[in-house]
Amino acid sequence: MGKYDFDAIIDRRGTGALKTDALTEFFGRGDLRALWVADMDFAVAPAIQHALSQRIEHPVYGYASVPQSYWNSITGWLKRRHGWQVNRDDITFVPGIVKGIGYVVNFFTRPGDAVLIQPPVYHPFRLVPEGNGRRLVENPLIPTGNGYRMDLAGLEKAMAEEKPRLMILCNPHNPVGIQWDEDTLCEVARLADKYGVIVISDEIHADLMLYGNRHVPFASVSDAAARVAITFGAPSKTFNIAGLVSSWCVIKNPELRDDFFKWLTVNEFNAPTFIAMQATECAYNQCEDWLDEMLQYIEGTIGAVETLVAELLPQVRVIRPQASFMIWLDCRGLGLDHDTLIDRFVNHAHLALNDGAMFGTQGSGFMRLNIGEPRTVVLDAIRALAAAVR
Structure with missing residues (x-):
């Protein structure tokens, strides 16, 4: 266990978060695990929250x-x-x-x-x-x-x-x-x-x-x-x-x-x-120590995703990133056309990922997975996808 808790599950619904509160607008339903928008569901470093709180306590917010x-x-x-x-x-x-x-x-x-x-x-x-x-x-x-x-x-x-x-x-x-x-x-x-x-x-x-x-x-x-x-x-x-x-x-x-x-x-x-x-x-x-610890956590999550996908979804190829908290998933081995692929993710697995085709026609058959989440959330999503594909 490190200094910071990246396993904590934080409910962002109702805070105006694009990631959670715009699901129905973008996906047609709100009961999805939100693994799309490229922000993380980790609490910010305490030093940032403290610095902002101190400044907000001053009653004048002028130029x-x-x-x-x-x-x-x-x-x-x-x-x-x-x-x-x-x-x-x-x-x-x-x-x-x-x-x-x-x-x-x-x-x-x-x-x-x-x-x-x-x-x-x-x-x-x-x-x-x-x-x-x-x-x-x-x-x-x-x-x-x-x-x-x-x-x-x-x-x-x-x-x-x-x-x-x-x-x-x-x-x-x-x-x-x-x-x-x-x-x-x-x-x-x-x-x-x-x-x-x-x-x-x-x-x-x-x-x-x-x-x-x-x-x-x-x-x-x-x-x-x-x-x-x-x-x-x-x-x-x-x-x-x-x-x-x-x-x-x-x-x-x-x-x-x-x-x-x-x-x-x-x-x-x-x-x-x-x-x-x-x-x-x-x-x-x-906050450099927070960043370093977060990146170690992300590396651990990538390894866990690779292991679980190989076990449950061998048709899917995980392209390991050299940077970022996003994983590019090659789902073409599932043998599904792109619309059916999206349907399996959204309406069967109840997952909101970024559709690969939004990044260009070259992304058809791919999905972008945000792993800036507690690891249990990400691995549960992989299990849900495996069940939906089966």
């Missing part, structure tokens, strides 16, 4: 200034955890990474411009450009025996022929959980620099590295990467504080950064709330 200590907590974390040197001028606040992607799409591109993505991938990478009238270009990942790899030849072909203004990179990759290696990221940077493509690097899962894997910040791999990169990150997934909306954006290249940061500032898109600042400082400065 907030941004202390230097807030920026120091982020840059110190990036240096300490990932070996990445970020200066104060390189960074600004954004109120959520998807919003940040929307800001970049609207500032750097015009309707009809091409935006490149690599499915199967986090669905807002498709929804945000398309919803803003941009043209989507896909360079699908190539399946391998234990995951996926980038199609770098296809990437160059797409950049040369389709001439995208932006590429959206997921690093580590969601939903697959891959941390791209340095050589791959260097080649992405070389191609982007060659063809004049700005690369948005979504690194929200960077702190959730598993099994001794190391996060490689895209902007750090080469001078070319630093020239083309717009990096987004946050403490939200790391410390289970997504509802507080505290994200950040790093741009090393002043030719990309200066006008964009000015635009964010004059429109007050980059003004953090005092609650976001309080939680971020506390998380990055005081």
Whole structure:
């Protein structure tokens, strides 16, 4: 038993949680185990709850200034955890990474411009450009025996022929959980620099590295990467504080950064709330031990899932993540068409997972399982699925 209790079952129903209180809206029924939305059902680190409680006790919630200590907590974390040197001028606040992607799409591109993505991938990478009238270009990942790899030849072909203004990179990759290696990221940077493509690097899962894997910040791999990169990150997934909306954006290249940061500032898109600042400082400065213990717990859950799936559902392949608390399940061995697969999960097993097809047509036959839960909840879900399949 560690310092923190990740086995505690916490009922979130009735708190306005998207994960539990929107089940009927998204799945047509509310009696499901909620294993979909990418937040965890673990209690936040006590230090965060204490810091917020102390601040909330003050009876005035007025406009907030941004202390230097807030920026120091982020840059110190990036240096300490990932070996990445970020200066104060390189960074600004954004109120959520998807919003940040929307800001970049609207500032750097015009309707009809091409935006490149690599499915199967986090669905807002498709929804945000398309919803803003941009043209989507896909360079699908190539399946391998234990995951996926980038199609770098296809990437160059797409950049040369389709001439995208932006590429959206997921690093580590969601939903697959891959941390791209340095050589791959260097080649992405070389191609982007060659063809004049700005690369948005979504690194929200960077702190959730598993099994001794190391996060490689895209902007750090080469001078070319630093020239083309717009990096987004946050403490939200790391410390289970997504509802507080505290994200950040790093741009090393002043030719990309200066006008964009000015635009964010004059429109007050980059003004953090005092609650976001309080939680971020506390998380990055005081809660690293909570994170390390949580990641050990997640690794134990992955192992338990692999064992139980092999025993009860040998037709399903568990793709072990290198990062994050999500598992990409290859369910094609069940021999079910995609609609029937979803029906088995929802209406027979009473489970709410993310439908793999939402990440692109390449995800058909797959499901994304959130294991940021007490282990008993996750294993009971596997047993329920096995019974439903039988």
